Amino acid sequence: QSVLTQPPSASGTPGQRVTISCSGSSSNIGSNTVNWYRQLPGTAPKLLIYTNSQRPSGVPDRFSGSKSGTSASLAISGLQSEDEADYYCGAWDDSLNAWVFGGGTKLTVL
Amino acid sequence: EVQLLESGGGLVQPGGSLRLSCAASGFTFSTYAMSWVRQAPGKGLEWVSVISGGGSTIYYADSVKGRFTISRDNSKSTLDLQMNSLRAEDTAVYYCAKLQGPYKQAWHFEYWGQGTLVTVSS
Numbered sequence: 016q017s018v019l020t021q022p023p024s025a026s027g028t029p030g031q032r033v034t035i036s037c038s039g040s041s042s043n044i045g046s047n048t049v050n051w052y053r054q055l056p057g058t059a060p061k062l063l064i065y066t067n068s069q070r071p072s073g074v075p076d077r078f079s080g081s082k083s084g085t086s087a088s089l090a091i092s093g094l095q096s097e098d099e100a101d102y103y104c105g106a107w108d109d110s111l112n113a114w115v116f117g118g119g120t121k122l123t124v125l
Numbered sequence: 126e127v128q129l130l131e132s133g134g135g136l137v138q139p140g141g142s143l144r145l146s147c148a149a150s151g152f153t154f155s156t157y158a159m160s161w162v163r164q165a166p167g168k169g170l171e172w173v174s175v176i177s178g179g180g181s182t183i184y185y186a187d188s189v190k191g192r193f194t195i196s197r198d199n200s201k202s203t204l205d206l207q208m209n210s211l212r213a214e215d216t217a218v219y220y221c222a223k224l225q226g227p228y229k230q231a232w233h234f235e236y237w238g239q240g241t242l243v244t245v246s247s
Contacts (some may be wrong), residue, residue, distance in 0.1 A: 017169060046230070047230040047231065048226075048230065048231045048233075050233040050234070052170070052234070058239075059220055059237040059238065059239050059240055060162075060170065060220070060234070060237050061237065062233060062234060062235055062236075062237075065225075065226075065233040065235075066226070066231060066233070071235070103169065103170050105170070105172075105233075105234070107229060107230045107231075107232070109230070111187075112184055113172060113184065113186055113187070114160075114162075114172035114175070115172070116169060116170040116171065116172065117169070118169045119169040119170070
């Protein structure tokens, strides 16, 4: 069981907006920043969002992140077929003294 | 351009040892904390260990504590992971990652290598 909880799957049609949730606790999301990673099939993960809502250079503004209390969300607008991937949230956990990840959400573009 | 190239993976018997290496380039290696993250086949990401830029601060996941040792050679820009007493559940792709951020709780895995597969099986 992952420390952070994500839905195992999400889906949407091209052009649609989808959101992926990430639920944690006071020792991780509640007190530290959240980051999101995208993993295309057969490739290494790639940073998508850092410090709750910041986008690295090269990441389109279709991707946005937010955090409230002990939960965080990733929103993808204008869904495209190439967005099909696994998405992971992650944060430092003060109680475990460890980085923790969500179990991942597989996004399908219908 | 930041590049992280892992090596050293392979097939090892339960109870055996393996040493992974990560060759880094494209940034001032000694300035940044580095980490290992693994992914079992068909599973999610699991953080393994982190080492600060100077090597003085190290953390391990409970699942590998006492069995794995992380180290770095800043003169060669390399990161290593010595894995002992390997178990079947250690089977995974191991990724080397460069950390970025103002302090530990805000660090994020900025760049990832392509990974190296470790298979523990008899």
